[in-house]
Amino acid sequence: MTWLVTGGAGYIGAHVVRALRAEGLPVVVFDDLSTGAKERVPDDVPLIAGSVLDGELLTEVLREHDVAGVVHMAGKKRVDESVAEPTFYYRENVEGVRSLLDAMAAADVRRLVFSSSAAVYGMPEQEGLVREDVDCRPLSPYGQTKLAGEWMVRAQGLARGLAFANLRYFNVAGAAEPALGDQGAFNLIPMVFARLDAGRPPLVFGTDYPTPDGTCVRDYIHVADLATAHAAAARRLAGDPQAALTLNVGRGAGVSVLEVLTAVAAATGLDTTPEAAARRPGDAPSVVAAADRIAAELGWHAEHDLAAMVDSAWAAWQARRSSGAAGATGAAGAASAAGSAGSPNPSGSP
Known part of the structure; x- marks a missing residue:
């Protein structure tokens, strides 16, 4: 059973490709x-360069492979x-999903x-863990x-018998290597690494939140764990043509900005x-996943802790720095307002 991974040459995508192959699944x-x-x-994985907006090419690739x-x-x-650039994002992310669904x-x-992404939740009103059935009120385009993409996927599932996992x-x-x-x-x-490379202290936006140490709390997940969640979802869809799942992928444990900085200090010295x-406007005090549904539906749970994430991220950052690749990106990140220790995006990066 061959799987096509769109965006498979990216940071998360490359990890997902390896997780699927570890399951013995052919990948394109x-x-x-x-x-x-x-x-x-x-080298032995076919790579087709193209945009998901090109529905004809997508259809051809799906059939050919x-x-x-x-x-x-x-x-x-x-x-x-x-x-x-909101219209750019709607074109790439919403029209991209429409194009893919039609090609499929x-x-x-x-x-x-x-x-x-957990960005679909916006700023949850309830206290405690964020469950999948909470009212979604995204704060950004x-x-x-992402929420519009979920709607389209769910609608196509009803109309075309598509098995899906959002x-x-x-x-x-972190990084697997x-x-x-x-x-x-x-x-x-x-972003913290970039600030440190530039000889500047990390920025913390807000130290008076109603959290244990006054800084924002988020749920961090190792990219290798995220990748195995995709492999688990692929297994479920392969055996369940009626699957219609929407699942958080997190550890179910909150970590504050200051706790992240402590872990960075331990890793870097x-x-x-x-x-x-x-x-900053829009930063919720705490956004932490309820992770029980994904455990029940897919038998999946995260295995790596914060120290493993930071240690592996630092090893990857050092490798890029020694190759000269981190310099320009690191400097840009450190010089910008984004070079902060508090993210406006509760989801990180899908």
Whole structure:
């Protein structure tokens, strides 16, 4: 049973490709390489360069490779960019899903794992863990596009008999190996690394939240665990043509910004004493996944803790720095307002 992974040359996608192959599943990667890298794709995995907006090419690829299921990860993911360029995000993320669903229908492919995001929740009103049935009120165009994608997938499931799993990622971090590390400086941990490389303290936006140490609390998940969640979803869809799942992918454990900085200090040996800044609009005090549904439905749970995430992320950052790749990205991240220790995106990066 061959799986097509759109966005399979990206940070998360490359890990998913390896998790599927570890299950013995043939994989084909479809990526426009705008942020992905060919080097991330194993030499024996077919890589087709193209946009998911090209429905004819997608249909051709699905048929040519006899694809039985799709993991859809291609899309744009930066909250700040989505606020500045909302129509661009709607085109890439919403029209991209529509184009893919039509191509799958044309090629009679009836299994889809959809990369969604905890950004669909916005700022949850209830206290405690965020459950999948909470009212979704995304705060950004990015979160809106992910929720719209879920709606389309669910509607297509009813109309076409599509088995699906919408996976809502929380904050993603770490690397299974240094070569697969996050190449951007837009997620919390690499943003902190970028600040430290520039000789500047991490920024903490808000120290007076109603949390144990006054800083925002989020659910962080190792990218390798996220990848095995996709493999578990693929197994479920392969055996259950009626599957219609919407699942959080997180550890069910909250970590504060200051706790992340402590872990970074332990991994790097560097001083991570932060610089405090004012709160930013839209930052919820705490967003932590309820992870019981994914355990019940897929038999999956996260295995890596925060220390493993930070240690592996630091090893990947050092490898990029030694190759000269981290310099430009790190400097840009450190110089920007995004070089903070508090993310406006409760989901991290889908």
